[in-house]
Amino acid sequence: MEFFDNLAIGFGVALTPANLGFAFLGAMVGTLIGVLPGIGPIATIAMLLPLTFHLEPLSGLIMLAGIFYGAQYGGSTTAILVNLPGETSSVMTCIDGHQMARQGRAGVALAVAAISSFFAGCISTALIAGFAPPLAKIGQSFGAPEYFSLMLLGLVAAVVLAHGSILKAVAMIVLGLLVGLVGTDGNTGGTRFTFDIRELIDGIDVATLAIGLFGVGEVISNLSRPEEQRSVIAQKITRLWPTGDDFRRSWRAVLRGTALGSILGVLPGGGATLSSFAAYALEKKVSREPSRFGRGAVEGVAAPESANNAGAQTSFIPMLTLGIPGNAVMALMIGALTIHGIQPGPQIMSERPQLFWGMVASMWVGNLMLVIINLPLIGIWVQLLKVPYRFLYLAILLFCAIGVYTVNNSSAAVLLAAFFGVVGFILMKLDCEPAPMILGFVLGPLMEENLRRAMKIASGDPMIFVQRPISLGLLIAAALLLLIVALPAIRGKREEVFQG
Amino acid sequence: MKRLTLMLLSGFALAIGGTAVAQDKYPSKPVKIVVPYAPGGGTDITARIFGDQLKNGLGQQFVVENKPGAFGILAVEEMARSRPDGYTLMIGNVSTNAITPVLFKNKFKIDFEKDVVSVARLNIYPSFLIVTNTNFDVKDVKDLMTQAKTNPGKIRYTSAGIGSFPHFDMEIFARRAGIEMNHIPNKTGAAGMLNDLVVGDAQVAFLNSASSAAMIKAGKLKPLAVVAEQRVPGYPDVPTMAEAGFKGVGTLHWQSMLAPAATPRPVIDTLFKAVVEASKQPALKEAFDKQLVSLKISESPDEAKTWLKGELDAWRKITSEVKIELAE
Structure with missing residues (x-):
């Protein structure tokens, strides 16, 4: 009963005309920003932050949150259309989404992305409303040993991601780990592989790497083909709306993706990014026809899209209930609240029920608005693909450059993205997948850091990883997964799984 | 993006204002504040709160540009190397503008003490x-x-x-x-x-x-x-470090506004006055009060200068006494 009372409070404030207006404004701006590759929600929210000084705290928060989801939505649009992940979390959407676009099914992919995101948004909003405090507890039980084991599981899962040779997948993960080493070592303050370039002291930003490998790499690869094969829509656009078959294939993927995303989103750090990788890997693992993945499988779009949206919603939990930001966007939200003298923390639900429940209700409102904004736009986005590639690629490169630049206002980052573009092209020529490399890049540094921390905490006793129950569970899961991949007895089956 | 807007805006301002006006009265175009962190943290929020008030006082936009990286060195250098006309400022703190110049002196391509001047200390975070x-x-x-x-x-x-x-x-x-x-x-x-x-x-x-x-x-x-120098409001039972027997232990975490050293004195004076004016605004005071941050504006630009020198000296002493090994 309390659940409904709380939601009533929430909708009471979220549905006022002013707050509806701010939700719409945020969702609209976010979508537009997200569609411009690389220009992420952080730069946008930062620019609009002073505006919120003069607004009611809740209205400001609703608008900023709208930008966040909107950008996430928009990010998958470019991932599907031009193989350019607007956000790290849409890296996985590139793989099958862009293949669908190449087969003339861009509209279907966009619609599936929008619908799966909306569904995941509804479920995770309900989850937050019902279980925010226990979900926050999960986050609080994750210390260094638990993180290490989770990252290990993630890396093992990354091997499953590859649809070519397993050797190449492992090589790409290791390459990603190596690139992740660049920067300052947190435990000693020493710099690694920075070559005295000061822009590298803090390491390489994941947006720079992803935009380079995927976006710029794809452009070079397209330009290297004869002109008639370049166009993204090699095939005629067949239809815009998913078929019954598409829905039948994707509903389970959406459910699993939502569940994974909701849980992993609660974890600070790599949680939200990990969720889209994990959802994709899981779908491929349970699929009866894994060979379809990487060739335009609709599940390959539905799973990561629902996971990243669910993760984006639940990442509000540690921010609101603990005051601990899980990612850069949440740090900005805390900034916006502190200006109003609001300290997010365990008391926020009892002290400011209107703010908390209003925020939760507005998540659902924001998601609904995104569907309303985005479904009619699908037709327009798909038309964009008719622009001749000789014009389109220039626009793509320009936006890549702007996007990478705005992350840190750094021109060095633009040069780095260009470098990774060449790397991405070479990898494509060698049939190496960039996705495991990104995962290795994201997880590697977190894994190293938490391994060393855990060892320090335990005074060098490795038993800490099996003494903690959550850590032990994750390690067992990793071992099982490894067994499945490595056992010679099922090797024949694995080959079949990875034939792609 | 922000820089682009700034360029467009300043180009527009020049076009309508003419160069004569631009030379007469500062500021005649938007001012850029470089912040050495990603958006959302304490220093960024301080820059935005002050920027918002300075806009009201001086009638021009104060645009925050976030330039994180290399312990603040990149931001400091961008500010120090820009034209010293008061249109590029920085809001930094004890880490980026006192510890970094001491600890990472050899990583700078500028001479921090010669090339940077403090306009005003703004506040102190307990x-x-x-x-x-x-x-x-x-x-x-x-x-x-x-x-x-x-x-x-x-x-x-x-x-x-x-x-x-x-x-x-x-x-x-x-x-x-x-x-x-x-x-x-x-x-x-x-x-x-x-x-x-x-x-x-x-x-x-x-x-x-x-x-x-x-x-x-x-x-x-x-x-x-x-x-902190005194107990803080809301925590009457929490002693200061001095009361607990550790006088002088703990860093007073300040934030301050800085400019290229060659910035003309009248411009610095204008900025200083505007900062003092801004600090009197109830909205700004309230925003800092709620975060338990105390406003501690320098008495004058000269005092700000000697004070920053004192901070650098203090950190030179601390870092030579407490050897912290930075692996190379």
């Missing part, structure tokens, strides 16, 4: 010597010392990274107290430190009051002493 309540029970500073002495090297403390001021502060505290603790650095800063304490990866830290307030209220963290 921080707490704080402990977690997660599997840890310490009553006060004395109790912490006793427990650390019975278990040398077993108590873990977190900091914002090797060579950060919470690291120096804790090393100095441990040295004065005659105890030994285990350092678990967290390069993600205050947010990461807060998480370390709440999950129990670390048990002790020097953490700013704004970040820790909600967790203190929830009973997850316990402040033992405050790094």
Whole structure:
């Protein structure tokens, strides 16, 4: 009963005309920003932050949150259309989404992305409303040993991601780990592989790497083909709306993706990014026809899209209930609240029920608005693909450059993205997948850091990883997964799984 | 994006204002404030709050440009190397504008002390010597010392990274107290430190009051002493470090506005006056009060200059006494 009372409070404030207006404004701006590759929600929210000084705290928060989801939505649009992940979390959407676009099914992919995101948004909003405090507890039980084991599981899962040779997948993960080493070592303050370039002291930003490998790499690869094969829509656009078959294939993927995303989103750090990788890997693992993945499988779009949206919603939990930001966007939200003298923390639900429940209700409102904004736009986005590639690629490169630049206002980052573009092209020529490399890049540094921390905490006793129950569970899961991949007895089956 | 807007706006201002006006009266076009961090943190928020008020006072936009990286060196250099006309400023803090110039002097391509001038100190963030309540029970500073002495090297403390001021502060505290603790650095800063304490990866830290307030209220963290000149409002029972027997231990975390050294004096004076005016605005005061931050504007631009020199000297002394090894 309390659940409904709380939601009533929430909708009471979220549905006022002013707050509806701010939700719409945020969702609209976010979508537009997200569609411009690389220009992420952080730069946008930062620019609009002073505006919120003069607004009611809740209205400001609703608008900023709208930008966040909107950008996430928009990010998958470019991932599907031009193989350019607007956000790290849409890296996985590139793989099958862009293949669908190449087969003339861009509209279907966009619609599936929008619908799966909306569904995941509804479920995770309900989850937050019902279980925010226990979900926050999960986050609080994750210390260094638990993180290490989770990252290990993630890396093992990354091997499953590859649809070519397993050797190449492992090589790409290791390459990603190596690139992740660049920067300052947190435990000693020493710099690694920075070559005295000061822009590298803090390491390489994941947006720079992803935009380079995927976006710029794809452009070079397209330009290297004869002109008639370049166009993204090699095939005629067949239809815009998913078929019954598409829905039948994707509903389970959406459910699993939502569940994974909701849980992993609660974890600070790599949680939200990990969720889209994990959802994709899981779908491929349970699929009866894994060979379809990487060739335009609709599940390959539905799973990561629902996971990243669910993760984006639940990442509000540690921010609101603990005051601990899980990612850069949440740090900005805390900034916006502190200006109003609001300290997010365990008391926020009892002290400011209107703010908390209003925020939760507005998540659902924001998601609904995104569907309303985005479904009619699908037709327009798909038309964009008719622009001749000789014009389109220039626009793509320009936006890549702007996007990478705005992350840190750094021109060095633009040069780095260009470098990774060449790397991405070479990898494509060698049939190496960039996705495991990104995962290795994201997880590697977190894994190293938490391994060393855990060892320090335990005074060098490795038993800490099996003494903690959550850590032990994750390690067992990793071992099982490894067994499945490595056992010679099922090797024949694995080959079949990875034939792609 | 922001720079683009700035360029467009300034181009527009020049076009309508003409160059004569631009030379006469400062400011005649938008002013850029470089911030050495990603958006959302304390220094960024300070820059935005002040920028918002300065816009009202001086009638021009103050646009924040976030330029994180290399311990603040990139931001400092961008500001110091820009044209010294008052249209590029920086808002930095004790880490980026006192510790970094001392600790990483050889990484700079400019001479920090010659090329940068402080316009005004703005404010001071108090921080707490704080402990977690997660599997840890310490009553006060004395109790912490006793427990650390019975278990040398077993108590873990977190900091914002090797060579950060919470690291120096804790090393100095441990040295004065005659105890030994285990350092678990967290390069993600205050947010990461807060998480370390709440999950129990670390048990002790020097953490700013704004970040820790909600967790203190929830009973997850316990402040033992405050790094400030006086006790802070809302925490009447928490002694200052001096009252707890550790006078001079702990960094007063300040933020200040800086400019290229060659900036003309009239421009600096205009800015200084505008900062003083801004600090009197109720909206600004309220925003800082709520974060327990005390406004401490320098008395004059000259005082700001001597004060920054004093800070640099103090950090030279600290870093030569407390040797923190930075692996190369």
